[in-house]
Amino acid sequence: MVFITDTYKTKDEETIFYYKWEVKKMPLKGIVQISHGVGEHAGRYHSIAKLLQEKGYEVYANDHRVHGKSAENKNDLGFYDGDNYFDDAINDMRQLTEIIKNEHPNKKIILFGHSMGSLLSRDYVTKYGDDLEALILSGTASFMKGLGTFGLYSAKVISKFKGRERSNQLLKSVFFSEFNKKFKPNRTKVDWISRDENEVDLFEADPYRIEDFSLSVFLDILKGSKKINEKSTFKKTPKALPIFIFSGDKDPVGEMGEGVKRVAENYKKAGIKDLTLKLYEGGRHEMLNEVNKEEVQQDVINWLEKRTKV
Template identity: 35%
Template sequence: MVRKEELTYKSRDRQTMLHAIKWIPEGQPVAILQIIHGMQEYIDRYDEFARFMAEKGILVMGNDHLGHGGSVTEGKGTYGYFCKNDPATVLVRDAHRLKKMTQEEYPGVPVFILGHSFGSFVAREYITRYGTGINGAIIQGTAFMPLGTVKSLGRFVSFMQVIMGEKYRSEMINNMAFKGYLKKIPNVRTKFDWLSHNEESIDRYIADPRDNFIFTLNGFKTMAELLKRVGDTDKMEDIPKNLPILITGGSEDPVGNYGEALTKLHDIYKNQLGITNVELKIYDGMRHELQQEIGREKVYEDQYAWIKKILDGRNAN
């Protein structure tokens, strides 16, 4: 029997109460899996996946980022807006705070993180700061953009913020970010078809105001800053060389440039940085949201098997 528990805790922005959820298995958990969700979504979208993992004895937890889901309450917060001061760092520290809180409840239990899409940028920054404190990381649906492109985007958004303010929602920047994602999809039904082949999931996404919103300029600036940080190979040197990492995504995912970005990141981690345990898993025919995709049960099983392999290796030593 999986028990679902909601909680709140204070963000490192020093003012917002963040919403979080734990999926708690029966008995002592064999591991903890922290999900770091993507942009324009929220942690409860992972309910099916989290229950699958919890039924295997893994405690699953995660928070809604600033400006997302239940962390936006009536009269407080704006969807797609993080915070004024250094939001890229605050997001990483918010995830770390929840991890520490959970570890205090379950001392000695191995901890894994899974970062999806925008959350993968947070996770990639997380492992440069706090990688020694976890047992493995799943980097899912990530991107790899040239540093020059990222810096140009950041400068452009900063310029627009001066004119329009940081909470302004720019249709132009939103189109620049996402419109190209449909170019390889035949018979486009909605502007979100790039997310998955699962029409039911896409229709739920469109109907849900917690998903279907446009990032503020502050949101896009934060994304550019995270991309700049995680694309810096000098900073990547801080990732522990023995940290197990699984890089995964779909072959039809435009965010990961149809697998090319995932392959490039795998090559940098393994061959350039010398990280000893890096795996690459690209799912043929799947798009961006693996936990929502048709055939997602295979993803669930594979990610559980990867975690179990690491746990078995620890127990053998």
């Protein structure tokens, strides 16, 4: 077995499940903490985590609350009744960081975030960036002026009348169906994540895949997305923190590359000294599960090895 699992209790008594890919019998190059996307779970990052482990990087990844094995049972997947999902998820990430720091007191952390996890990570670095050695963002997004504004307004109105607890078909349709429309004729509901049909089928069959979310999750992620894409948030990012942003140029979350470019440009304007942007031609939302995933994984390793010291 190449990984172990454990749990920790949050300050509000939630149980968070996490994975750890340990490094043994070789010098430790660094620690990578992974923050996964909405509707998925940390176990989907086994391939990149195992590769990082083999290269000398120890990897930790938690299932965000109401995701994966952090949900008490599968009926709880996607169901959130707290006050602010975005803030709670960041606080949970921070507790995992504290576990890492206790186990590796002399090592800084490389934070890797995908999709929603990239949004959480971008906020995280404005608060705890001094604990980090580097930031890697996969499938990140700017705030979509059309879809994002409509979604935020709709979520606020609907939550006032129907509450925050359960899902709303309109918002599910607006976002995920809208993403998938870019790739008609559709074979599945999630063609937008990858051109690799095997990876798409694996995700569709994943027992921890979430389709039904509390309205509050949508609302809080949209509010968080708007906040992190403001100039003031970019300016709070440590200027010396190396950042690697990668995405597919056919990722609808990143507005077919244009939103990702805006994020990179805003980081440059904020004074980030070491910024790398790579858009993969034809790639969709999950570049780590794309037809050229080996190339993408190697690019991540190469970028990291230039910025970490044993």
